[in-house]
Amino acid sequence: MSLTKLLPGRLGFGTAPLGNMFRAIPEEEAQATLWAAWDQGIRYFDTAPFYGAGLAEIRLGEMLTQHPRDSFLLSTKVGRIIHDESEAPSGRDLGEKGGLFEHGRPNKMTDDYSADATKRSIEDSLQRLNTDRLDIVWVHDIAQDFHGDRWLAQFETARTGAFRVLDDLRDQGVIKAWGLGVNRVEPIELTLALDEPRPDGFLLAGRYTLLDHRQALQRLLPAAQEQGVDMVVGGPYSSGVLVGGTHFEYQQAPAGIVEKVRHITGLAERYGVTIKAAALQFSLAHPAAAAVIPGATRPSRISEDLAALREEIPAGFWDELRAAGLLDPAAPLPTGA
Known part of the structure; x- marks a missing residue:
């Protein structure tokens, strides 16, 4: 099913930060943020077992659970099993993302993209979410950043396991859509080249942002458009560095990225543009983009995101970004720019 037709709006809510990413978030703060999203009209929520175990x-x-099940769209992910036994979060092997959820639950996690593990993961997620069904299921993190040189072997396990299970569940009407949820373009390119199974879309995190979009524009997005496969954009603020944070790619931002952000921020200030507006509207401007799902841990961030979508951005701002080499010439710009 087309994600554009399925999703209830162009702004969703990504729950990765609520897994205690980078810091321990009080329960009342987490719930207040979720309720702020709901009260302000957001009806698409994305999550994953990986987020805080x-x-x-x-x-x-x-x-x-406080709302009728038909009143929202829900996606989660498969590829990791959460066990009852404990382990030290600091000792987990997360590839390039070490320590990402060290403040989350201490439950042991194992990577497993097999058919049986996919079915178990879905059942476990249904229990944790206290719901009777999922709408979209993403195959999570079958890429270099988590699996290094083993990623192609993991991809092959997913192709013969998770992909086929999800394809069957979609065809049976148990779920509405499936695809990949990754931080790299190569796994999606491989999937789009397959004759079967066929995904409905993909969740691409961090690879179609103001700071990083050139690689996605080269092959991935043209292939997705040709096949009618939509994209949900995750991580539009590049792990927070675009909006005042210190992380890029879930790690401390390197000097080159900090300088790039400084340049973009300076231009935005000169044109009276908020960085959130520039980031969200840029990510949504591509025809393949069905929605964007920034995360948040404070209720006030929700109204900021919604206001950012309505903000008018002068065409001169985009012109100067391109002239400075900060935007790829092939990147579509928001309507009116």
Whole structure:
């Protein structure tokens, strides 16, 4: 099913930060943020077992159970099993993303993209979310950043396991859509080249942002458009560095990125543009983009995101970004720019 037709709006809510990414978030703060999203009209919520070893799913489920199931769209992910036994979060092997959820639950996690693990993961997520069904399921993180040189082997396990299970569940009407949820373009390019199974869309995090979009524009997005496969844009603020944070790619931002952000911020200030508006509207300007799902841990961030979508951005701002080499010439710009 087309994600554009399926999604209830162009702004969703990504729950990765609510898995205690980077810091321990009080329960009342997490719930207040989720309720702020709901009260201001957001009806698409994305989560994953990986986010705090199930913590984000549990928190999201607590809020969503207060509402009729048909009133929102829900996506989660497969590829990791959360176990009852404990382990030290600091000792987890997360590839390039070490320590990402060290403040989350201490439950042991294992990577597994097989058919049986996919079915188990879905059942476990349904329990944590306290719901009877999922709308979209993404195959999570089958890419170099988490699996290094083993990523192609993991991809092959997913192709013969998770992909086929999700394809069957979609065809049976158990779920509405499936695809990949990754931080790299190569796994999606491989998937789009397959004869079968066929995904409905993909969640691409961090690869179609103001700071990083050139590689996605080269092959991935043209292939997706040709096949009618939509994109949900995750991580539009590049792990927070675009909006005043210190992280890029979930790690401390390197000097080159900090300088790039400084340049973009300076131009935005000169044109009276908020960075959130520039980031969200840029990510949504591509024809393949069905929605964008920034995360948040404070209620005030929701109204900021919504206001950012309505903000008018002068064409001169985009012209200067291009002239400075900060935007790829092939990148579509927001309407009117």
